[in-house]
Amino acid sequence: MVGHVIKKNIMLNPAQVEEFVSAATKCNFDVDIYYNRYVVDAKSILGVFGLDLTQKLTVEYSGYDQSFEQMLSTLAVA
Secondary structure, eight states: OTTSOEEEEEOOOHHHHHHHHHHHHTOSSOEEEEETTEEEETTOHHHHHTSOTTSOEEEEESSOOHHHHHHHHHHBOO
8 A cells, every 4th residue: 555646535624624734744654735736735734724625625645544544534525
């Protein structure tokens, strides 16, 4: 599983951003989040708040952390 890029679509509301960033920060691998051309480090609370939270966002990473996976499963959209 580690070694290839994983992409998951999520929806975030402003109240969930701090918890999401906290979970991403605990990962020992890079986590990016993007919408269209805007890519930010998912470990940056200001970067995540700079995205359009009314749109579906894509999280991209290449590692595994069980608590982060659980967080993403609660935010997942089709």
